[in-house]
Amino acid sequence: MKQENITAWALDELSEEEKAQIEALLKDDAETQALASHTKDFCQFLTAELGTDSLTLNADQRERLEKADLQLLESSAEPPPTQAKPQPSWWRRHALVNLSAAAAVVLGTTVLIRQQMEQEQITEGQVMSYVQPGGEELRKQDATAVDDEMLLSRAAPVPMEAPKPASPQTESDQRRDITLGFAKNEAFSDSYTGSTEGSKDSPALRPQSQNMTDLAAAAAPAKPASPPPPPPVAAALGDSSMMATLSGSGTVSGRMSMSAGAASTEMMQRVGAGQLGNDDLETNGRLSPPVVGLLFGNRRDTETYTAITENRLTDVLREPLSTFSIDVDTASYANVRRFLNQNTRPPRDAVRVEELINYFPTDEDGPAANAKEPFAVKVEMAASPWQPAHRLARIAIKGKQIGKDRQPSNLVFLVDVSGSMGEPNKLPLVQQSLRMLAEQLGENDRVSMVTYAGGTQVVLASTSGQQKAEIMAAIDRLNSGGSTHGSAGIRLAYEQAVAGFIKGGVNRVILCSDGDFNVGISDPTELETFITEKARSGVFLSVLGYGQGNLHDRTMETLADKGNGNYAYIDSLSEARKVLVEQMNGTLVTIAKDVKIQVEFNPAIIRSYRLIGYENRLLAKEDFNDDTKDAGEIGAGHSVTALYELVPANLPPGTEPRPAVDALKYQPTAPAAEPAAPAGDAAGEALTVKLRYKEPEGSTSQLIEVPVKDDDRALDQAGQEFQFTAAVAGFGLLLRESSYAGTLTWEQVRQRALAGKGSDPLGYRGEFIQLIEKARGLSR
Structure with missing residues (x-):
């Protein structure tokens, strides 16, 4: 028996049927039964110890942390006294509890320090000076061509003992000019190219490309054995966390890359799309060798999301039709998972x-083999878990x-290789993703690849x-x-796709990026117009998002x-496998385009309705029959x-929702019209679902119509898919802190997800149940 099955049983994450199967197997295996018993005891211990833990600081904890952080930031050059190490006997007994508490303190401290740094603003466009103990002051230098949106902030300097020179140095040897040129602040790479004027103690750097970790050794004289490094010389730069070390004498000129480093004395935070101009940033100062310079920038979160205003309850008598485009994107779930896992x-x-x-x-079953429609439609109604007096209608x-015998494909990989993609969860993950997809291609497939950065x-x-x-x-x-010249890359990718177009095949551009287009077309409206025009050529687009921040x-x-096309967010290699391997046909092969749904509600049965989600996919009722209106695609x-x-x-009586508008006081209100009696065989129908779709290369839509009656089914009587869908929707409502969440709790979401989990062969639903627990812990 697999360990994960035992763990799921111990955590009570299985349905009643699965639990019974596990317990039956345990009866026949004493060794596994003992393991399961120990696992369950451990889970109960964890629940008891951690059940009341919270990442939220109370008022007393917050006040003490703020005082401690302020003292740290305002500290003098004296190092803090070393405190005696406490005895670890209590730690041995309660290791898990202490570890959780320590994590909470670290998290809180980090947040408070960051907030303190952001509060102390310094003159824009200026690199701050720093006085070395035993040395001379570095002159303040202005950074030229700094964007208006650049802000500088300063943390307290970290005191360090000044080094003593190994031997007397001349004025020219002690002086060092450092020029760091950046075409754009994203233009960081993994190498350094430059030259210096050599001296008797510091050999010249030849023009070369070398790793940053080797830079100090190439430029520095022999280090004294005992003195610690001097205070850092900090320049405020860029969009990412970075550090470089410089040592020796001479003049360095060129482009320098940055690698992840520790906090320095000077900070600059980039806001929005601000950048460090196109000119050089110069730091000139008198330094006693050996010298260490720290270049550090702290990235500010610049993630952008479309604002969502939740759909409201709508009166059927006023608006009997609800129309929207379908959406097969899944990016939000993977992105939410990324946040919760952090x-x-x-x-x-x-x-x-x-x-x-x-x-x-x-x-669920798809269409029959001989069906002319490319998809099957199923509608089910049952009670709502967050408003028991209300009903839920699930349209699936x-x-x-299509099996393995799919059409030939013409794929263009469009890869963002700009500086913003240099992080491990961006371009390296893109490369792993594309390798997996390439492994699935065969003799009937062709692939090309376009990259874009500055060009x-x-x-x-x-x-x-x-x-x-x-x-x-x-x-x-x-x-x-x-x-990031995204628009030029998109144009070139479409040119390649059109040049290799396969009639009757799959023609698709696969864009891999963080979406940070800062050259060329950057406005969403311009992008909409451009991409809409290109989609008419028969070349579709899949978008894979990467990275964070x-x-x-x-x-x-x-x-x-x-x-x-479709949009997926790739937060891990397993997600790349899901999108590009397990669901490859769904990602690449479109079976119907411009799919629209229109629901008509019967006012004799339904008073009001609310579509859950799809806020950015709503259509006017007239758009449903208009074949020129664009809508979503199904793979x-x-x-x-x-x-x-x-x-x-x-x-x-007494349970009716509050009216949208109160009755008028100073003039009569026309009485509400009584709903007309349904005609003929429509009696008893609660609603009718209509769908329109086009063939992938067609221009005229086809109509599907499904009438629906409400059989007053209780929630517990609904099918597994209905219950799991209700759980996921409730999960989203609670995360959004929706006013429509009603009486819903995290435990109700969990129980409903367990009831609808089913066989879960790929483990996605089991993972979701774990995310419910993470979200519940963060909501306390």
Whole structure:
């Protein structure tokens, strides 16, 4: 028996049927039974010890931490006294509890220090001076061409003992001019190129490219054995955390890359799209060798999300029709998971409920083999878990599977290799993702690759999918550096796709980026127009988002929506495998485009309704029959689900929702019209679901119509898929702190998810149940 099954049993994460199966197996295996018993005891211990823990500081803890941090930031040059190490006997008995408490303190301290740094603003465009003990003051220098949005802030200097020179130095030897030139602040790479004037103690640097860790050794004289390094000389730079060490004498001129480093005495935080201009930043000063310079910048979070205003309850008599475009994007779920795994609540606008729901493949049947429609439609109604007197209507669409015999494909990998993509969870993860996709390609597939940064280039001409060595070599050669000329890259990628167009095949551009387009087309409206025009050529677009801190989710979503494609966020290698391997056909092969849904509600049965999610996919009712209006696409095997919350017309007295507008006092109000009696065979129908779609290369839409009756089913009587969908929707409502969450609790969400978990062969639903626990802990 697998250890994860035992753990799930011990944590009570299994359905009743699964629990019974596990317990039956345990009866026949004494050794496994003992292991399971110990596991359950340990889980109960954890629950008891950590059940009341919270990451939230109380008022007393916060006050003490703030005082401690302020003392640290304002400390003098005297090092803090060493305190006696406490005896660890209590720690041995309560290791787990102490570890949790320590983590909470570290988290709180980090946040408070960062807030303190941001509060102390310094004159814009200025690099601060620093006085070395035993040395001379570095002159203040102005950074030229600094963007208006640049802010400088300062932390207290870290006191260090000044070094003593190994031997007397001349004026020229002691003086050092450092010029750091950056075409853009994103233009950091992994190497340094430059030259120095040699001296008797410091050999000249030859023009070369070398790792930053070797830079100090190349420029420095022999180090004294005992003195510690001198105070850091700090220059405020850039968009990312960075550190460099310099030592020796002479004049260095060139481009220097940065690697992750520790906090320094000077900080600059980049706000919005601010950048460090196109000119050089010069720091000139008299330094006693050996000298260490720290260059450090602290990235400010610049992630952007489209603002979401939740759909409201709408009166059926006033608006009997609800119309929207389907959405197969799943990026929001992976992004939310990233936040929760980092013990952070996601921003409200990062939580798009429909994308949370559509992340999970459903165990439902697609269309029959001989069906002319490319997907099957199923509608189910049951009670709402957060408003028991209300009803939920679940509309589920399941696309047909196409098997392994898919059409030939013409794929263009469009890869952002700008400086902002240099982090481990960006370009390196992109390379791993594309390698996995390339492994799935065959003789009927062709792939090319375009990169963009400050400029664009074709790094792989159209190549057969069988030539994997060439494809892998091109992927391996990718490296980051430069600004982000996204529009030029998109234009070149579409040119490549059109040049290799396969009639009747899959023609698609796959964009891999963090969405930080700062050269060329950057405005979402311009992007919409450009991508919409290109989509008419028959080349569709898949967008894969990477990274954190400056993820431009709004831009990525816009590109995918207007490019007749889908948007996924890749936060891990396992997510890349899900999108590009397990669901490859759904990602690449479109079976229906411009799919719209229109629901008509019967006012005799339904008083009001609310569409949950899809806020940025709403359409006018006239758009449903207008074949010129763009809508969403469905890929092979895709599952698409929509939920409506419904207020019945026959609610018991006193339970009716508050009217949207109070009755007028000074003039008569026309009485509300009585709903007309449903005609003929429509009697008893609560609603009718209509869908329109086009074939992938068609221009005329087809209509599907599904009438629905409410059989007054209780929530516990609903199917597994209904219950799991309700759990995911409730999860999103609680994360968004929605006013429509009603009486819902995290425990109710968990129980509903367990009831709807099913067989879960890929483990996605089990992972979701774990995320519920993380979200609950962060909500205390």
